[in-house]
Amino acid sequence: MDKLFQVEFGGGEKIIGKLLEVEAPETCRQFWESLPFEGKVLHGAFTGFAMFFFVELKVGKVENPYLCGGKPGDMFLNTYATKGLLEGKPLREEIIVPYSTSGVFWHWAGPLPSNYFAKLADTSAQELYKIGRRLKEKGAETIKISRYDQG
Amino acid sequence: MERFIKLEFQKGGAFKAKMLDNLAPKTCRVIYESLPFSSGALNGSFSGYVFYLMKGFDFHELENPVVFGAQPGDIFLNTNANCSVFEGKILPPRIVVAYNSSVILQNWAGYTPSNLFAKIVDADMQKFYQVGKRIRWEGREEITFSAL
Numbered sequence: 001m002d003k004l005f006q007v008e009f010g011g012g013e014k015i016i017g018k019l020l021e022v023e024a025p026e027t028c029r030q031f032w033e034s035l036p037f038e039g040k041v042l043h044g045a046f047t048g049f050a051m052f053f054f055v056e057l058k059v060g061k062v063e064n065p066y067l068c069g070g071k072p073g074d075m076f077l078n079t080y081a082t083k084g085l086l087e088g089k090p091l092r093e094e095i096i097v098p099y100s101t102s103g104v105f106w107h108w109a110g111p112l113p114s115n116y117f118a119k120l121a122d123t124s125a126q127e128l129y130k131i132g133r134r135l136k137e138k139g140a141e142t143i144k145i146s147r148y149d150q151g
Numbered sequence: 152m153e154r155f156i157k158l159e160f161q162k163g164g165a166f167k168a169k170m171l172d173n174l175a176p177k178t179c180r181v182i183y184e185s186l187p188f189s190s191g192a193l194n195g196s197f198s199g200y201v202f203y204l205m206k207g208f209d210f211h212e213l214e215n216p217v218v219f220g221a222q223p224g225d226i227f228l229n230t231n232a233n234c235s236v237f238e239g240k241i242l243p244p245r246i247v248v249a250y251n252s253s254v255i256l257q258n259w260a261g262y263t264p265s266n267l268f269a270k271i272v273d274a275d276m277q278k279f280y281q282v283g284k285r286i287r288w289e290g291r292e293e294i295t296f297s298a299l
Contacts, residue, residue, distance in 0.1 A: 045287060046199050048259060101259075108199060108253030136193055139290030 004148035010141030024117035041143040049100035065113035073120035084109035099132030161293035175268040187297035200251035207243025216264035224271030250283025
């Protein structure tokens with residue numbers, strides 16, 4: 001059975017997502033084990049129409065990597081395969097979620113091959129776009145992710 | 152004679168910038184004649200550590216264009232040379248300000264060569280970086296440009 005999870009944004013929107021365990025098994029395993037999760041989600045500065053949030057995963061390997069071609073609602077784990085420091089500290093792994101097309105995963109240290117490991121419901125594309133634009137206008141907000149009970 | 156402008160941020164911070172009249176005379180004239188003005192600013196989505204103003208300017212010529220190598224405090228006019236369209240409308244020329252290094256001036260349609268026309272001077276650039284970071288984390292902030 002597919003493993004489903006629910007993403008809740010600061011504006012109250014709730015979107016169901018599905019893990020892609022065949023394509024990215026280790027990323028999915030660690031993500032699933034980390035739930036429930038709560039953090040801050042922010043608009044990207046380099047990757048285009050995408051939002052991101054830091055996570056405490058230690059996948060440390062590239063599996064099912066993408067640099068571009070992400071669609072709205074696709075979820076990627078940037079494992080910082082290319083390393084990189086910000087303000088003198090190593091960067092934490094982060095999850096990137098495009099909310100429109102035209103995203104390329106990169107930053108100042110180069111391309112960021114990121115593990116495509118989950119997908120939000122197709123029906124959420126319009127809602128996700130509104131959330132993305134809100135993040136850009138109003139800044140960071142809370143994000144909560146929990147396992148979705150299918151029973 | 153050198154000309155200077157002031158950038159004042161709604162949530163705190165004021166910085167002096169020198170106009171680069173020798174390098175971008177037409178752009179400087181258009182901007183200087185528009186002073187004073189205020190506009191909301193947002194962090195860029197594609198270019199990295201930059202914020203840009205929502206206000207548009209009616210100047211479309213490329214002079215002193217830069218894509219790579221922007222330095223913190225560099226101020227550009229992105230003339231929308233690649234004719235980018237967003238939500239059905241052609242984007243107007245807009246001011247873009249780099250607040251850290253590692254900037255590539257670009258968007259979803261490719262590179263956006265932009266006229267370097269002014270530069271923050273006599274400033275604590277760490278403070279300037281913190282202002283940029285604040286716009287990134289807290290969202291839209293009003294900036295007032297005026298003559299000094």
